[in-house]
Amino acid sequence: MKKEHAVETLQRDIVIPDIVQQRADLVFEQIKSGKRENGGKVMRHSGKVVRKGIWAAAAAAVLVLGTVACAAYMHWSRGMEEKFNVTQEQKAYLEESQVTMPMNDSVTQEGITVTLQQSIADAHYVHLSFRVDGYHVGEGIQPDFEYVVTTVDGEHPSSVGGRFFDNLHLDNNGNFTYTDGTPARETAEGSIIGKYINDDGSMEYIMTLMTNRLDDSFIGKPIHIEFQNLGTVSKAAYTPDIDATWTFDFTLEASEQIRTVELSQPLGDSGATVTKAELSPISFYIEYYFPLQLVAIDGEDQDGNAIQSTTFAEAPRLTGVLLKDGTKLTGIAQSGSTGYNSDDTDTYVLYCATDHIINPAEVDALLFIKAEAESQQEYIDMPEEKLYIVPLN
Numbered sequence: 001m002k003k004e005h006a007v008e009t010l011q012r013d014i015v016i017p018d019i020v021q022q023r024a025d026l027v028f029e030q031i032k033s034g035k036r037e038n039g040g041k042v043m044r045h046s047g048k049v050v051r052k053g054i055w056a057a058a059a060a061a062v063l064v065l066g067t068v069a070c071a072a073y074m075h076w077s078r079g080m081e082e083k084f085n086v087t088q089e090q091k092a093y094l095e096e097s098q099v100t101m102p103m104n105d106s107v108t109q110e111g112i113t114v115t116l117q118q119s120i121a122d123a124h125y126v127h128l129s130f131r132v133d134g135y136h137v138g139e140g141i142q143p144d145f146e147y148v149v150t151t152v153d154g155e156h157p158s159s160v161g162g163r164f165f166d167n168l169h170l171d172n173n174g175n176f177t178y179t180d181g182t183p184a185r186e187t188a189e190g191s192i193i194g195k196y197i198n199d200d201g202s203m204e205y206i207m208t209l210m211t212n213r214l215d216d217s218f219i220g221k222p223i224h225i226e227f228q229n230l231g232t233v234s235k236a237a238y239t240p241d242i243d244a245t246w247t248f249d250f251t252l253e254a255s256e257q258i259r260t261v262e263l264s265q266p267l268g269d270s271g272a273t274v275t276k277a278e279l280s281p282i283s284f285y286i287e288y289y290f291p292l293q294l295v296a297i298d299g300e301d302q303d304g305n306a307i308q309s310t311t312f313a314e315a316p317r318l319t320g321v322l323l324k325d326g327t328k329l330t331g332i333a334q335s336g337s338t339g340y341n342s343d344d345t346d347t348y349v350l351y352c353a354t355d356h357i358i359n360p361a362e363v364d365a366l367l368f369i370k371a372e373a374e375s376q377q378e379y380i381d382m383p384e385e386k387l388y389i390v391p392l393n
Contacts, residue, residue, distance in 0.1 A: 002240040008301075017302055040311065052336060064376055072108060074091070074102050074118075074381060076282075077117055077118050077129040077165075077204055078165065078167070078198065080118055080120060080127070082167075083127065083206060084355065085356055085357075088122065094120065094281060094357060095152075096311065097255050097257060099120060099121065099122065099257075099281050100119065101118070101121075102117070102119075103115065103159075105248055105250060107246040107247060109246055110243070110244040111134050112132065112133070112135050112242060112244065112246075113133045113134055113297045114130055114227060115132075115133070116129075116134075117131050119252065119254065121214075121218060121252060121254040121278070122219075122255070122282055122283055123218060123256050124210065124285075125209050125210055125211040125282055125353045126218050126252060127208050127210065128209075129207075130204065130227075131202050131203075131204055133201070134202070135203065135230060135242065136197060137196060140187070140194060142232060142233045142234070143166065143203070143231045144198060144226045144230075144231065144238060145228065145229060145230055146229035147226075147228040148160060148225070148226070149228065150209065150223070150225050152209070152223050153221040153253060155233050158210055158213075159206070160207070160208075162206060162208065163206065163301040163340060164196050164206075164207070165196070165203070165205070167179045167180075168192060169217065174376060174377050175310070183238070195234065209223075210336075215382075218252050218254075219254050220253075222249065222250070222251050223251070223252055224247075224248070224250075225247070225248045226247050226248075226251075227244055227245065227246040227247075229241075229244065257281075257360075258278045258279060259361065260276070260277070260278050261276070261278075261279075262277060263275055265391075267315070267316045267368055267370075268316075269314065271314050272289070272315035273376075274287070274366070274368075274390050275288060275289055275347075276288050277356065280360065281360065282353060282358070284318060285350070285351045286318055286349065286350040286351075286366070287347055287348070287349050288315045288347070288348040288349070289346060289347065289348075290315045290348040291346045292312055292346070292348075293312060294312055295312060296308055297311055315338075316369050317338075317350070317368065318350055318366060318367070318368055319332065319333055319366045319369050320366075321364075321366060322361045322363070322389065328367070328384075330381060330383075330387070331380035332354045332355055332356045333354060334354060335352065336350055336353060337350075337352075364393065365393060367382070367387045367389060367392055369386065369387065370385075370386065373386065
């Protein structure tokens with residue numbers, strides 16, 4: 001299958017399991033569409049529907065890698081540490097493998113300084129951390145840029161998303177705390193209160209870019225980012241405050257190392273066979289043999305008229321990995337896409353980021369969902385009887 005065609009002419013959709021709907025904005029790093037995406041619009045329609053977006057809950061388990069000889073030397077942002085649940089060994093591994101790079105580019109407008117401080121990237125995902133100094137919001141008030149305009153080599157990437165880091169952490173018991181360990185506070189309505197101002201008075205904005213062209217790469221490409229205006233968000237309504245533009249231009253440096261494994265592993269009686277896996281430290285690409293099965297869905301439009309849309313049956317979703325030391329990580333798959341090549345409707349593909357740092361050489365098996373979890377805690381620590389286990393050796 002030609003990977004460059006794997007996501008062309010495909011429909012996009014967002015699927016969030018019911019068990020993780022509650023407070024999803026706190027446990028998902030969502031790649032947003034709408035005003036932040038300058039490419040094509042997201043819509044649902046009847047016809048040849050061959051791609052869906054996928055999301056999964058953040059895992060609370062801690063990944064343990066083998067000991068890395070030298071200690072981490074780069075200053076990591078608090079938001080990046082929390083986003084990937086990193087240990088000191090993992091930091092050193094990413095720095096040595098050049099998956100993460102220090103960056104130091106500052107722009108000051110209207111007394112507000114925005115600094116690009118760190119990247120974590122592979123060929124298809126780029127996570128960027130920006131420090132914001134000079135802007136303050138009240139307790140629990142969410143800051144936001146009004147618009148974010150992004151191009152890669154002069155073209156808009158498939159997906160762009162970002163949010164200000166709220167210093168919230170999901171602990172091993174599924175409870176929210178702040179990153180200093182104190183319990184997270186709630187409003188009278190039961191919403192978690194984020195802490196957007198760090199101890200030193202700065203804030204942090206974390207941005208994620210994704211490419212849908214699977215044979216393409218962000219690495220070595222010129223990236224242009226404009227943050228336009230700054231204000232606050234309450235109940236999805238944006239309130240403007242600062243009228244300014246902060247502009248960044250840079251060429252992304254990162255490692256393109258991946259582990260590729262050819263397979264022929266049926267997933268039980270699902271009808272799907274895993275044929276290929278590509279693993280990077282922050283993402284997965286999976287190919288299945290799974291002939292297209294179209295499914296009609298009845299519904300209503302905004303005027304109450306009966307309509308019918310067409311989707312497709314999905315192969316079992318990847319949820320995590322089994323490491324060689326016996327560590328089982330589930331619920332670590334994040335944003336991504338599934339679908340078919342428009343010229344090859346027997347080959348189903350999945351591409352997703354992870355919320356944990358993975359050393360591809362330490363992965364012993366891939367874990368796919370056989371039966372849906374019955375709770376959020378089970379989702380992030382799924383029992384083996386609910387998993388298809390695909391060995392890589």
